[in-house]
Structures are given as C-alpha cells and as structure tokens.
Amino acid sequence: MTTADWIAVDWGTTHLRAWAMGADGTPRAAAASDAGMATLARDGFEPALLALVAPWLRTGEVTPVLACGMVGSRQGWVEAAYRAVPCVPLEAGGLTPAPVRDPRLSVRVIPGLKQANHPDVMRGEETQIAGFLSREPQFDGVLCLPGTHTKWVRISAGEAVSFQTFMTGEMFALLADHSVLRHTVGKGWDDEAFATALDDALSRPDRLAARLFSLRAEALLSGLDPATARARLSGALIGAELAAAKPYWLGQEVAVIGAEGIASAYAAALARTGSAPRVADGDAMTLAGLTAAHALMQETTR
Amino acid sequence: MTTADWIAVDWGTTHLRAWAMGADGTPRAAAASDAGMATLARDGFEPALLALVAPWLRTGEVTPVLACGMVGSRQGWVEAAYRAVPCVPLEAGGLTPAPVRDPRLSVRVIPGLKQANHPDVMRGEETQIAGFLSREPQFDGVLCLPGTHTKWVRISAGEAVSFQTFMTGEMFALLADHSVLRHTVGKGWDDEAFATALDDALSRPDRLAARLFSLRAEALLSGLDPATARARLSGALIGAELAAAKPYWLGQEVAVIGAEGIASAYAAALARTGSAPRVADGDAMTLAGLTAAHALMQETTR
Known part of the structure; x- marks a missing residue:
C-alpha cells in the first residue's frame, strides 16, 4: 500500500489534485477530483482533501501537506496573504497553516503574489515559478504562463520583479462558447490561419475589436471553416496579447x-516575433515548486 | 376599438414589437412580447404575430405588415436575402413575402445588407438607416448604431457605402456578467472614470488586453468601487472600438x-475625439424606416 512522506496539492478554482510524495522527491501516487475551491464552503476543504489522500496517511504520524492555488484565497480554506513583488516566489514565513481536525494532517498553503503599481495578483503561478527557478536558479528573463489568465513575469536574481495578467484564455472561451461566434467557431485547428491572424494582430493590435465579428460574417457569406475560425480567433487574441506584452518579451x-x-x-x-522560447511543462513545474516549498519548510523546522 | 391601416413590426433575436399604424403615419397602439426569433420554429412566427396583432385586424380585409430584423434570417420566418452594399438601405424588390395562412395578413420582410470585401452583415439596422435618411435625405457622413453589435456605416448620396460591425456590447455583457470580472463590476456609473478609461484606450488601443484583469486586481487589493469598475470597463471597450473605427469617424x-x-x-x-455627433432615437428610426418601407410598397403596387 502506498504511503506518503508528504503530500503535494494543487488546488484551483475548479480542480483538486494531490500527489503522494516519496522521501526521494518523486511522486508515488496521484489522485484528483473536481472539488475545486469554488465548490466548497470553508469547512468543506478538509473532507475534500481526506477523500483523496486518506489512503496515503499513517495512523499515529503527521503527514505534511503543501498546497498551492486558489485554496489560499479569501474564499478558500485559509487566506494566505499575498506577498508583494519584487520578492522571491517562495518564502518559509509566508507558508500559511490551514486549520485541521484530523491529527494525521499538517497543512500549509503557499501565498500568491501581488503588485501595487499596475495592480495585479497571482495565485498558483508563484509555485510554478519557484519550481522553474529550483531547476534554473540563474535564469534571468521573462516567464510566460499561459492559461485562463495568462501571466507574464520578469525574473531577475531569483526574484519575481513585476508581472502582468491577460484574460486571453477566458476571453477565448467566452467568445467561442457563449457569444454569437459560437455558431462559427468549431473544433479543430489550422496552423496557417493561426499564423496569419497572429501576424495581423501583432502588426495592427488596435484593430482587435474590428476582427471578431468578421468571422461570423464570413461564415454566413462564404462558409468559413469552423476549424479555421477557431485558429483565427485564437491568433487574433494571442496576437493582441503579445502586442500589449511587448515590453515583457522584447x-x-x-x-x-x-x-x-x-x-x-x-x-x-x-x-513569429523572432523569439526562441523554451517550453516547460506546467504540471512538472507545479510539482517542483511544491517540492521546493516542502524543502523550505523542512529547513526552517529542522 | 383600435384597428390598423398597416402594422409595423420590429422582430429581433429576443423580442417582438408591433405597432398599429394609422393612415396619417402615426402609431395608434403598440404591443410587445418576448417571442423573439430564437424562440420560434418556422411555423411559430404567424401565431406569435397574431397573438399580438389580431385585435387590430378587420375581417374581410387584408392588413399589410412590414417587418424588419432577424425575422428575415435563415432561421427566421422567411429568409430575406442580404442585399450587397453599396446600395440604398431599402428597395421595393427586396421586400420578401412571408408565407401566411390567415387571409387577413400580408407580410413583407425587409432584407439585411451584406458586404463582400471585409465581410460583414446587418439585419435591422438597414431599417433604422432608411428611417434616418427618410428624414434627412441629404445626409452625407457616418452613422453609428450602437447595441449588442455596433455598426458603423458610411452614407453617401442616399446609399449605404460600406460598414463595419463591432461586438463591443456583447463583449461588455460577457465580461461584466460571465467572466472573473463579474465579482468586480457592479451597478452604477462614474462619468469621470469612463472618460479617463476612454482616453487611455484611444491613445493606447493596443493595450486593451492588458487593461481588463487590472480591474479585478484593483478590486482585490484596494476595493475598487463597482460602479467605477463598470464605467472603466465600458470606457476601455468603447475606446478600443473608437480607435479601430477611426477610418469611419475621422x-x-x-x-x-x-x-x-x-x-x-x-x-x-x-x-472626446472632437466630434460633435447628433443623436437620434433608435425606436423612432425603426418606425420611420418601416414607414418608408410601407410607402415604398404602396408606390410599387399602386
């Protein structure tokens, strides 16, 4: 039977994922549920976690749990107060204990980051950043973390210096699934249409608002392919984001x-802008960041 | 009891409105229901109309009905084929008969307009344009018809020359009611915040994608007022539209x-751009346009 030296948890708005971690830093088992933060009242977090991880716990012992994501928001299990940039992405003092009843659990939540000037916030991405920096401590440049809310983060000397959020992923989902474009945008993909729409958006980002309805009109008038429409919508939105994020990547x-x-x-x-970005897997960086947080906690309690 | 010389109908995706018109061109009565195009199968249109207008009909006589809007779309009562710009907004030949069973009804649907190069379409606005031009036949300039899908239309020598649609109204509704900003954007209004956001969007339209999430962050970090957030979101979106529509209004x-x-x-x-636009009421222009269509039909059948 699998037991855990410690447990890594990625707890977002709509999902809960947990890993049973071994002493050597590799995951021995994984489990997931849809008990996301948004579905839970404050006293629902511990039962939702136990439903996944109880089999990994040992009677009479305390298993440390490190959690990141919206679980630390005001509506979460416990509010882990934002730390202000510029700062290192993880700090032992910020790890916030969550109240538990089960004596086998000790839960700490990783706080998000905030920025006062050009107001911005993140929760969860700081852990991926910490994971990335645990592997590449000398990295000096910019991290792009695409998702529902994409984050662009300047990294220097091991610190997150400044960052900016774009709602591109959420805008895409709203337009593709809930606007008049839902009749036009289908499944599938078209690399060339994406590239053309992207270049167009990058060179004339001020025209974003004018591009969207033309997809619908072209579908009505000349049967625009639904996969092409999807790629063009994505290209237009990501192109507009890249144009606005230019001070970050240039x-x-x-x-x-x-x-x-x-x-x-x-x-x-x-x-297409001439950049040659590396790509790192999001889940791997989350796990690396939670591992870094666990190591940090061990150092400070040793 | 009110009877109608003819009946004017504005039939959109979500609404149905009808007016009993007198021989002198003024409405004698009005009625409305939520039997919009989207709620009806093809054989549901005549009953939905009769439910509103039956009291205005006279036995043994045929009452002409002029209708505009999505009722003429492919999913409507009868498809009134788009007419291609440049063209006058109304033409007798385009008025499309809808199939009816009740001998007291004779229904004609006004077709929308289409544009092949820079693909675009409209349905309903052509009637408002016709209404405006029936009052100001010499108008030479640009009409802006804001709504869920705002239309900008170049008018010259009585014709709609070219036009462009912006999804600004729909984007605002999606972002304010269905995105993460729904926690941040409330009721109310703030003129100054609207003006500031508008100026900012007009001067840096390429940064639209970067402005949206900052509303959420500012609400979390410093309690941004929900009415201010609403006005800023509106200013950012309308500003981005004005920037992209500059070739129209400049x-x-x-x-x-x-x-x-x-x-x-x-x-x-x-x-704020230095323009001094006039404002005409949308409903009044719809009614004026339907009246112009009725007159056109009478001329050709006389």
Missing part, C-alpha cells in the same frame, strides 16, 4: 510554462 | 442612432 530570454497545447501555441506565436 | 459628420443610455455614452465618447 529582447528578453523567454520561457513558456504551461500545458502542452496552449504552451506550444504561445511558443509558436513568440517564435 | 473628419466626418457623425450621427448616433440608438437607445438613450448607450447612444449618449457613444456620443460622449465621440465628443
């Missing part, structure tokens, strides 16, 4: 951290 | 046609 070393599909779309987009 | 005489709230927001926005 002339910088860039690494993209994310799930395979979205990360490679951003890497392809950045490649 | 140096032109502009008239805004729409419902009071949205039309005055666009007029205020245009005023």
Whole structure:
C-alpha cells in the first residue's frame, strides 16, 4: 500500500489534485477530483482533501501537506496573504497553516503574489515559478504562463520583479462558447490561419475589436471553416496579447510554462516575433515548486 | 376599438414589437412580447404575430405588415436575402413575402445588407438607416448604431457605402456578467472614470488586453468601487472600438442612432475625439424606416 512522506496539492478554482510524495522527491501516487475551491464552503476543504489522500496517511504520524492555488484565497480554506513583488516566489514565513481536525494532517498553503503599481495578483503561478527557478536558479528573463489568465513575469536574481495578467484564455472561451461566434467557431485547428491572424494582430493590435465579428460574417457569406475560425480567433487574441506584452518579451530570454497545447501555441506565436522560447511543462513545474516549498519548510523546522 | 391601416413590426433575436399604424403615419397602439426569433420554429412566427396583432385586424380585409430584423434570417420566418452594399438601405424588390395562412395578413420582410470585401452583415439596422435618411435625405457622413453589435456605416448620396460591425456590447455583457470580472463590476456609473478609461484606450488601443484583469486586481487589493469598475470597463471597450473605427469617424459628420443610455455614452465618447455627433432615437428610426418601407410598397403596387 502506498504511503506518503508528504503530500503535494494543487488546488484551483475548479480542480483538486494531490500527489503522494516519496522521501526521494518523486511522486508515488496521484489522485484528483473536481472539488475545486469554488465548490466548497470553508469547512468543506478538509473532507475534500481526506477523500483523496486518506489512503496515503499513517495512523499515529503527521503527514505534511503543501498546497498551492486558489485554496489560499479569501474564499478558500485559509487566506494566505499575498506577498508583494519584487520578492522571491517562495518564502518559509509566508507558508500559511490551514486549520485541521484530523491529527494525521499538517497543512500549509503557499501565498500568491501581488503588485501595487499596475495592480495585479497571482495565485498558483508563484509555485510554478519557484519550481522553474529550483531547476534554473540563474535564469534571468521573462516567464510566460499561459492559461485562463495568462501571466507574464520578469525574473531577475531569483526574484519575481513585476508581472502582468491577460484574460486571453477566458476571453477565448467566452467568445467561442457563449457569444454569437459560437455558431462559427468549431473544433479543430489550422496552423496557417493561426499564423496569419497572429501576424495581423501583432502588426495592427488596435484593430482587435474590428476582427471578431468578421468571422461570423464570413461564415454566413462564404462558409468559413469552423476549424479555421477557431485558429483565427485564437491568433487574433494571442496576437493582441503579445502586442500589449511587448515590453515583457522584447529582447528578453523567454520561457513558456504551461500545458502542452496552449504552451506550444504561445511558443509558436513568440517564435513569429523572432523569439526562441523554451517550453516547460506546467504540471512538472507545479510539482517542483511544491517540492521546493516542502524543502523550505523542512529547513526552517529542522 | 383600435384597428390598423398597416402594422409595423420590429422582430429581433429576443423580442417582438408591433405597432398599429394609422393612415396619417402615426402609431395608434403598440404591443410587445418576448417571442423573439430564437424562440420560434418556422411555423411559430404567424401565431406569435397574431397573438399580438389580431385585435387590430378587420375581417374581410387584408392588413399589410412590414417587418424588419432577424425575422428575415435563415432561421427566421422567411429568409430575406442580404442585399450587397453599396446600395440604398431599402428597395421595393427586396421586400420578401412571408408565407401566411390567415387571409387577413400580408407580410413583407425587409432584407439585411451584406458586404463582400471585409465581410460583414446587418439585419435591422438597414431599417433604422432608411428611417434616418427618410428624414434627412441629404445626409452625407457616418452613422453609428450602437447595441449588442455596433455598426458603423458610411452614407453617401442616399446609399449605404460600406460598414463595419463591432461586438463591443456583447463583449461588455460577457465580461461584466460571465467572466472573473463579474465579482468586480457592479451597478452604477462614474462619468469621470469612463472618460479617463476612454482616453487611455484611444491613445493606447493596443493595450486593451492588458487593461481588463487590472480591474479585478484593483478590486482585490484596494476595493475598487463597482460602479467605477463598470464605467472603466465600458470606457476601455468603447475606446478600443473608437480607435479601430477611426477610418469611419475621422473628419466626418457623425450621427448616433440608438437607445438613450448607450447612444449618449457613444456620443460622449465621440465628443472626446472632437466630434460633435447628433443623436437620434433608435425606436423612432425603426418606425420611420418601416414607414418608408410601407410607402415604398404602396408606390410599387399602386
């Protein structure tokens, strides 16, 4: 039977994922549920976690749990107060204990980061950043973390210096699934249409608002292919984001951290600007960051 | 009891409105229901119309009905094929008969307009344009028709020359009601915040994608007022639209046609560019356009 030296938890708005970690730093088992932060009241977090990880616990022993994501928001298990940039992405003092009843659990939540000037916040990405820096401590450049809310983060001397959030992923989902474009945008993909729309958006980003309805009109008037429409919508939105994020990536070393599909779309987009970004897997960076947080906690309690 | 010489109908995706018109061109009565095009199968249109207008009909006589809007789309009562710009907004030949069973009804649907190069379409606005031009036949300039999908239309020598659609209204509704910003954007309004956000968007339209999440962050970090957030979101989106629509309004005489709230927001926005647009009421222009269509039909059948 699998037991855990410690447990790594990625707890977002809509999902809960946990890994039973061995002493050597590798995951022995993984479990997931849809008990995301948004579905839970404050007293629902411990039962939701136990439903996944109880089999990994040992009677009479305390198993440390490190958790990141929206679980640390005001509506989460415990509010882990944002730390202000510029700062290192992880700090032992910030790890916030969550109240537990089960004596086998000791839970700490990783706080997000905030920025006062050009107001911005993140929760969860700081852990991926810490994971990336645990592998590449000398990295000096910009991290791009695409997702529902894409983050661009300047990294220097091991610190997150400044960052900016773009709602591109959420805008894409709203437009593709809930706007009049839902009749026009289908499944599938078209690399060339993506590239053309991206170049167009990068060179004339001020025209974003004018591009969207033309997809619908072209579908009505000349049967625009639904896969082409999808790629063009994505290209237009990511192109507008890249144009606005230019102060971040221009002339910088860039690494993209994310799930395979979205990360490679951003890497392809950045490649068209002449950048040659590396890509790192989002889940691997989350796990590396939670591992770094666990090590940090051990150091300080040793 | 009210009877109608003819009946004017504005039939959109989500609404149905009808007016009993007198021989002198003034409405004698009005009725409305939520039997919009999207709620009806093809054989549901005649019953939905009769439910509103039956009291206005006279036995043994045929009452002409003129209808505009999505009722003429492929999913409507009868498809009224788009007419291609440049063209006059109304033409007797385009008025498309809808199939009816009730001998008291004779229904004609006004077709929308299409544009092949820079693909675009409209349905309903052509009637408002015709209404405006029936009052100001010499108008030479640009009409702005704000709504869910705002239309900008170049008018010259009585014709719609070219046009462009912006999804600004739909984007605002999606972002304010269905995105993460729904926690941040509330009721109310703030003129100054609208003006500032508009100026910012007009001067740096390429940064639209970067502005949206900052509203959420500012609400979390410093309690941004929900009314201010609403006005800033609106200013950012309308500003981005004005920036992209600049080839339409720059140096032109502009008239805004729409419902009071949205039309005055666009007029205020245009005023900040140095333009001095007139405002015409949307409903009044719809009714004037349907009246022009009725007159056109009478001329050709006389």
